[in-house]
Amino acid sequence: MNFAFTEEQEMVRDFVERFVREKYEPDMRRKIQAGEQGFSSEHWAMFAELGWLGLMFPEDDGGFGGGAIEAMVLFEAFGRGPVIEPYLATVILAGGILRRAASAAQKETFVPRIIEGKSQMALAFTEPNARYNLANVSTMATPANDGYAINGNKAVVLNGPAADTLVVSARTKGEQQDPDGITLFLVDAGSAGINRQNFPTQDGFRASEILFDNVLVDGGAIIGELHGGHPVLQATIDDAILATSAEAVGAMEMLNKATLEFTKTRKQFGVPIGKFQVLQHRMAEMFMEYEQTKSLLYRATMAVAAGEADASRTISALKVQVGRAGRKIGQEAIQIHGGMGMTEEMYVGNYFKRLTMINSLFGNADHHLRRFATTT
């Protein structure tokens, strides 16, 4: 057992941290976020150039063979931005499905385009009434013309607006909540019958509600096994939880730092408010929650990296902690900043909003507490 990063991991970390420190000052991010696209193509090209987009793919597929630990390093730094380029959607979610289950031919077509920054992708897996149940899929893929016709409604598809390619979960057999019978498809986002309704998210990303109205794909569009999409989806969502949890840890760090800084300079009743014992104890608690979250992040990440059998359970534990600590730290940061914290101008609101949304992604704290409690 050891807690040290490798030299390569440290190099990546230093790089990403510098990028965030230097490129992600508030004004620049605001401008990017307000733009039509919602992220910076320049940054994206730079991600490609620096090899970050290939970090998570195996060397055989042209990547750098990174794993859970590399993702953690990357996303913890992203969380400090918070970075709004759609790395999660393209590389972790859609890319994760490809990495796990795509055929050699599919990989050859799609992975290099991701790595080179030429393709934006999205994973369309949630549905209006499915809430956090990954097996709850009513979108149907029925045989048609040597391929399949997809019909249904996918909800809050992250990076939907920019995606040129979608990975879609659809039911090929079984009842609505049956884990068995879900198949993953590669779908060109420009296909006939796709209707995207685009909107911004609360934390500055972009997403789409996507209607599939008899969208035709050929047999080669299937990723992995027919009916066998659920475990691939599950593993990929676990990766996404790890990544967003690392991001959350980065965001918590920034919130604690900003709050601490604020209380050292903001004076009330003649003294810096950091001198008030009540705020001191509350910030001590914020610090503890951050450290505890970081510990679980390490634990879950190392468990995944080592392929431990109960890694999924540890990931649920992490998601619970991220949800609860994120809520506490976020709310306290705003409260301690007072009126200032409520203004869009102060930057703390962005971390608070991102933390809030991370809780609601991929199953909130309640959902994962139940998953944790009922698995062993």
Added chain:
Amino acid sequence: MNFAFTEEQEMVRDFVERFVREKYEPDMRRKIQAGEQGFSSEHWAMFAELGWLGLMFPEDDGGFGGGAIEAMVLFEAFGRGPVIEPYLATVILAGGILRRAASAAQKETFVPRIIEGKSQMALAFTEPNARYNLANVSTMATPANDGYAINGNKAVVLNGPAADTLVVSARTKGEQQDPDGITLFLVDAGSAGINRQNFPTQDGFRASEILFDNVLVDGGAIIGELHGGHPVLQATIDDAILATSAEAVGAMEMLNKATLEFTKTRKQFGVPIGKFQVLQHRMAEMFMEYEQTKSLLYRATMAVAAGEADASRTISALKVQVGRAGRKIGQEAIQIHGGMGMTEEMYVGNYFKRLTMINSLFGNADHHLRRFATTT
């Protein structure tokens, strides 16, 4: 709608409060508690003399026709003692069953004896594996010799050691958790086949584990309807929850008072610890929890007094609040007292222990939260 007590109610309150203030100083209570019997026969005789033991019975049965509000007044004062005379067991629990369901003949025999202080009673309703489910009764009453034979095991019967008469719930038909088929019996505690194992409780009362080994009673021992004991039991337990909640409010008041007093006199780092803002805010929260509990106590009591249809649900709300606020106030009182609070010599421990046990009686906060959530 009004919040005023009647003159009679105020008179009772003043009387009981004076009794507790004057008779219940710590040393006296300790002596009573350490005695064989665990309560004071003198006090009991006085309760009878002052009419308190008759307060809850209808005038037709020789009582004073008091209701939920009178019980609240009495028990809030008891909570300040905390009084350890077995009023709850004898008058509210066993007495409550008699008041609700006993025949005229049964009342004539038993009620005057309670009112005159000549009889101690107990309600044997919980069982080893039933936890907080009142309908979970495995003690069997089977027809025998023109009457019934009772077999089974009753758990943690409050006032079991002193009781001369027991009210026992036993199954006369149905499955183990069937609310229908439970019958209440009046049983002489000295009957053949009754085996009592006596023990003190954590909060200074006395209780018994009672084994019924073919205890024979005649048909006249049935209280109320055959198979119809459950609603009577339910209503009586609701009364007991009201009474112990009032007691809890009295105990919380005393804990808050003692803690406040302590922080005003105890000095650390050169100042009274009450000057530390962290403790000030925590005591403000203790005060708020007390006030909120008192509000729900009033609400539930008034709802019962008015016979409101959803009174039971309000009682569950109250029990949740009593459990949670009692835990918070109790733990904080000990913590703020520091090492001193941990000693038997300081009196705060007694209130803390009583509050803890009140939570575990008649269904704890979790149990009642579920009951509250699933009824409308």
Added chain:
Amino acid sequence: MDITFTAEEVEFQNEVRVFFENDYPQDILEKNRNRQTISAEDMVRSQKALHARGWIAPNWPAEFGGTGWSPSKRFIFETEMARAGAPRVVPFGLSMVGPIIYTFGNEAQKKRFLPGILESNDWWCQGFSEPGAGSDLASLSTKAERDGDHYIVSGQKTWTTLAQYADWIFCLVRTSSEEKKQQGISFILIDMKSPGITVNPIVTIDGGREVNDVNFHEVRVPVENLIGEEGVGWTYAKMLLTHERTGIAGVARSKDQLETIKAIASKTDNGFGEMMSEDDDFLRRLSLVEIELMALEFTELRTLAAVQTGKAPGPESSILKIKGTEIQQSITELFVDLAGNYANAYLPEYYVPGSNVDGVGPDWAADATSKYFNYRKTSIYGGSNEIQKNIIAKAVLGL
């Protein structure tokens, strides 16, 4: 003690119901039911309708145009108004400066300002907070210097809610810097149309533009707009922080919101074949809020009853502020929880009548998260909840 309504109270309840069903603008109720944004003009119409019935000022004494209701009646009115779905009354005139004026103002001021408040002809806003003085109000620095019959006011107020519609602002200003901080402060009323006032919106984290910076550049204010004595403004203002005010806890609104949540939960899938109204975790959360609220409702009634029997409205009312806002915030969290994945969507204009923003997900979810963000303010404004705890510790517990 009696929880039931008297015959008179039942009759009154009926009167209130009839009023909202017949004599109140139905289009406003309709809008509110559909979660549409209520405009400033709607607000004024709503208040004028209440005034027409004589019910605009339940917390004012009858002699100044208040209702003179018992606590029970105030409770019934609040409950029925929330049930009917009427928007709440803008508090700055009726709940805040009005009581200050009838308590501390002179006869001329009462005559001049109270009718405009009661009739909702004047829209008021509050000028207390400053960029450099948050909870520490006493350190404010907006100056009012005497120049003949006028004060010349310069400085900046911030966090001023709905200043964009305001005709008048009541301000704490510094009329002297000689004495102890609190003692140089005065309470004055300023016409928002005065030259030298500029209002700049502050965008809040939910994207809203409810609050503003209000800048004063050498604004001339007649001396007759001073309330009470010069230098005693702090005392008047403190009344606002600790004084019991109807509805500060927002109990009736919160009850109504919980009913809405229950209705929504019974139509919202939990993803696992149950409705959210059957989901243990959600029910547990919801129930804890409901229990707190049931308690607070009686805490408020107990406070009102104590006031009626002659006890002064005390610092105990800080509980109403703290618990009331905590509950309001918890309710917004329940909505976010219910919204599930749709909590992510940011649709700021969705509920503005005539907007052409398409919704995604259920209709009620479009502002779930924005409201959660917005409601973080409730524990900050009106004397932050930390300040309220200080008040309890000092004034109630004597620490």
Added chain:
Amino acid sequence: MDITFTAEEVEFQNEVRVFFENDYPQDILEKNRNRQTISAEDMVRSQKALHARGWIAPNWPAEFGGTGWSPSKRFIFETEMARAGAPRVVPFGLSMVGPIIYTFGNEAQKKRFLPGILESNDWWCQGFSEPGAGSDLASLSTKAERDGDHYIVSGQKTWTTLAQYADWIFCLVRTSSEEKKQQGISFILIDMKSPGITVNPIVTIDGGREVNDVNFHEVRVPVENLIGEEGVGWTYAKMLLTHERTGIAGVARSKDQLETIKAIASKTDNGFGEMMSEDDDFLRRLSLVEIELMALEFTELRTLAAVQTGKAPGPESSILKIKGTEIQQSITELFVDLAGNYANAYLPEYYVPGSNVDGVGPDWAADATSKYFNYRKTSIYGGSNEIQKNIIAKAVLGL
């Protein structure tokens, strides 16, 4: 980063298991499994067995007789020891005064005292708290006046755990009242057999008699028993409050307790036809504690790892104290919850070997509530959790 054990670590784990299965007093494990009270004599036997194997001091440097283990090995050892069900080591000698002596003591003191601690021939107790000085240790008033080669010690220590068995006590005493409070304090070691010492048990709220008042009436203590310099005792003592100490968080014990709870829950009816291990509410509570503990386990490992890479054991270790004790307390609450109605029974002597108290309810439940009461102490002693938060605020956050 690697969560898996190396081959060497796996082998070590095996060694530890074999040791507890074969070379450790099995009757003590048996007693502990049956929840029977472990006597002072058992404790000494247990520690001597650990010492015989060279494993009594995992937190001491090898040069003084410690194990020199890596954090992973210490983690493995703690885990296995808890799993085996061995009682914990009495901390006063091995975790507290030992490190003080080898860090600040002179050679003679090391020679004289360390072997007795390692061999468990000397039972130590702690004399810090005083009736008038709780968390504010620096205001202590027990006096040590110089009289030739001796100090004459008079005063009262309180809250002294297991003093009834102690051979020695380490004390903070005031050797001067001239300077600032902290500066007149010295750290001395006192033979408990010295004339003038009396020990009086304090009954705690759970009915226990673990802690004591220790009175000193003109007790003569040789000057050579002074640790380090006169007047610097405060500095030495502070190390105990902030220094990382193996097992301060009690993680391994808490894990073992959670396993026990799970086993019990799977055999305990919830009254409604399920086992408590299937009861949603109980599972939720249990899971929240387990998650906190999983996090704390890694917080401890991260701290140990940082220490090994040369970083000083910092005030961050206050987290271990706070979270560790909160978890221990939560665990006692889970037991109370599981016990249901039987939580009410008070059966203080039940687990004392040879006692003839009859149990009621399940065997494990007899001390559920007493333990809950008793464990309230954990957030008070060893530097109260409030003091620990002060330390984090000042030393970590720089406030």
